[in-house]
Amino acid sequence: MKQQLLTGALAVGAVAIGSLVQVNPAEALTLTSQLLGDPRANNPDGLIVDVTVKTGTDAGLSTNQALWTVDINSPLHSNIKLGQFFFNLANAAASNYTFSGFNPTGWAIQTPANNANGSGSADFIFKALDPSGPPNAANVTNNTNLSFIMTKGLGAITEADFLTAPFATSNNNLLGSFHLGAHLQSLTVNATTCPSKSTCRDSGFARGNYTSTPIPTPALLPGLIGMGVAALRKKKGEQNLESVAQEA
Template identity: 50%
Template sequence: MRMKFSKTLTCAVFITGAMLFATQSVADPFTITSQLIGDPRPENPDNLIVDVTITGDTTSATTYWTVDINSPMHPDVKLDAFFFNLNVDASDVSFSNLDPSTWSVASPATNAAGSGGADFDFEADSSNPAINVTNSQDLTFEATLLSGFWNVDLFLNAKESESNDDWLGTFQLGAHLQSLTADYRRSDSGFAAGYYEGGGEPIPEPVTMLLFGTGLVGLSGLRLRKKQ
């Protein structure tokens, strides 16, 4: 009886330890969003909207970006350049798989077009102005850390760029847009700006849930043998 009890106890301790080890490596998916909107200066176009979505998890070195122009009031809108900051050194991140393929990301981005002199860490633009991002064509790319994994603080704690124009203030992301619908007092180009928002909740992987359940079964068996 003592030997059986000892084996059961050893098994339960082993399973519980494995369960705790697996929990430490649980993926923590996150989604960061930002809605860039046109600046409020009266001489600039309004109804400018650019939606940015970034997905990743805390056990991965790669995040996936989508820049989606959503400005139906400007049917001919084109993205001239996309600007953003990250709470990482520019030398610690690389960018790949850009679509359209003529786009690329460079650093730093000083005096961003249309921003009132704001400086950013990164700028995405196209080597071929004829191929651009529009209401119907998103810009997508991947950002990969050369060491370590992504987490939400690397976005939410990114620096704020500051415009020389008091109307604009500060922002973490920006977009210079062209070919806008203009009237008698508005330009045919403009700047939209915004901040990172969002985060995520830990989602246990299937193996973690299996180990958790197995650990509970082992502990239940231990209690039964104690009663016997």
């Protein structure tokens, strides 16, 4: 009996685990990236930009839409502002994507985005920016995020659209290769952010790669097995009650 109970519990636990780790790319997806910089001697360090992409029901959108949020978190640079934000997508035909819902209003997406500002000649597919000329959009800063909605014209958005995107490569080995980048301006130049401050610029480049949402770890297994045991005991109790009722 104990063996049967354990076997049943493991089966129920396995179903529970499967329900937790199963990814339905046609429903919802969340990816994140933390962009860091700038490792070059003549550009300030301490640049941090957090990027979140939520698709489908994770963002209250359709399966072919994604909500992007670009959040600057660089406390060492009180006056920091976003010059341009760059990103790549897998097999991206630029005409298959449209962009809307910009906040702050006035920002826009342009393509291609070759020779990204401050990146050491890295080439991207897309860039977000405040286009030249009036009206001037509000700055994206430590206190003001940039957000926008991306719509894919053909098919649902999947994890592969991001994780298998091509890398942009800088001609500077310290920057390397990356999926996303941000050119940042009005940076603080001091002994902390740039020891070689006499030759340091007040702009820099942060870069990073897409990261998928973590899968539940094996540490959850005991709890899931416990759920299975409880479910089986409940079922067994119901069966016993039915037997008593039939005998009566």
